[in-house]
Ligand code: PLP
């Protein structure tokens with residue numbers, strides 16, 4: 001009976017937005033969800049997206065079903081954007097790409113694939129990680145465990161701990177890695193550290209599983225943000241990459257992304273793709289076309305592509321300015337001599353402030369600053385004008 005259904009807990013990230021909406025204070029700030037806002041704190045639709053949508057109307061595109069694997073032009077464009085068009089893995093036809101329901105849906109599809117074909121394998125995820133990762137593997141019935149990643153003492157990467165844990169895991173585990181702009185910490189390995197991580201993964205016959213939700217958004221450069229993934233592909237490893245266009249093209253609600261599986265032969269890629277389609281068919285049958293056409297139009301048109309890169313640099317640049325301003329204000333106001341420079345070394349949309357649960361609650365209850373309880377704030381939801389207020393709130397919460 002439905003009467004017996006118990007209430008589900010609110011999502012730790014999306015629940016923050018619900019609480020924000022209920023607050024009537026003028027001072028309120030929503031730094032919970034990672035969504036880009038303009039300096040006026042309004043959502044932003046990229047100009048290239050509007051242009052791509054005009055193109056669709058002009059061409060009189062229809063609304064027929066896509067094939068299970070999605071739009072061909074999108075799948076080609078998305079794989080080339082990620083790996084580089086001249087990448088041998090693409091040239092040799094060793095990449096299986098399936099359009100799916102943004103980053104989340106792509107991760108979920110890969111998780112279902114792991115559950116079927118690697119029933120004894122475990123997934124290793126970073127501690128901490130994006131909250132939804134655990135939900136995704138739990139729902140797909142894929143066992144997971146954590147590897148050390150964040151070191152609160154240095155507010156940096158626990159690189160030795162990470163390598164030890166990856167080494168200690170059973171051979172042939174899947175290692176979930178954030179391609180760039182680690183969520184929630186904003187701390188990424190250096191290129192040298194990526195190489196060492198790849199050494200250990202190769203030694204252990206592990207399979208890398210990249211989650212790329214911020215390509216172009218972290219550094220402002222699409223190629224630079226994909227370099228971690230390309231390092232692993234260059235070594236000839238088989239791997240997964242889930243991609244999302246929520247942030248870098250601002251297509252949050254279009255649910256556009258892909259799962260890419262780099263295989264060791266074109267034949268294996270064909271078989272893997274056939275199985276991914278088999279999983280997608282009874283789950284959602286086929287993906288939505290609108291976002292796929294936007295991506296294909298933007299990437300496929302040299303002038304739109306250039307314009308996209310400029311708009312991405314603009315977004316990434318605004319976040320970097322906000323980051324700098326938060327640091328300046330904190331350093332200014334904090335008379336204790338505490339070093340806040342970790343804020344400047346973190347990259348991407350977020351800053352991991354080091355505020356604990358109680359301090360994060362103070363931010364919300366006293367200052368109307370909405371954020372996740374792990375101390376993460378989305379700088380993309382902040383304006384330069386509000387940085388001083390935020391710094392005051394952080395200092396008050398940190399020391400009281
Ligand atoms: N993975 C990470 C690490 C993320 O931060 C996000 C979004 O915030 C996603 C995946 C997926 O988002 P979406 O499903 O909107 O593509």
Ligand code: TYF
Pocket residue numbers: 013014032033034035104130132183
């Ligand atoms: O802010 C974050 O980390 C994300 C944002 O369907 C998000 O959780 C929100 C909704 C969604 C996927 C990602």
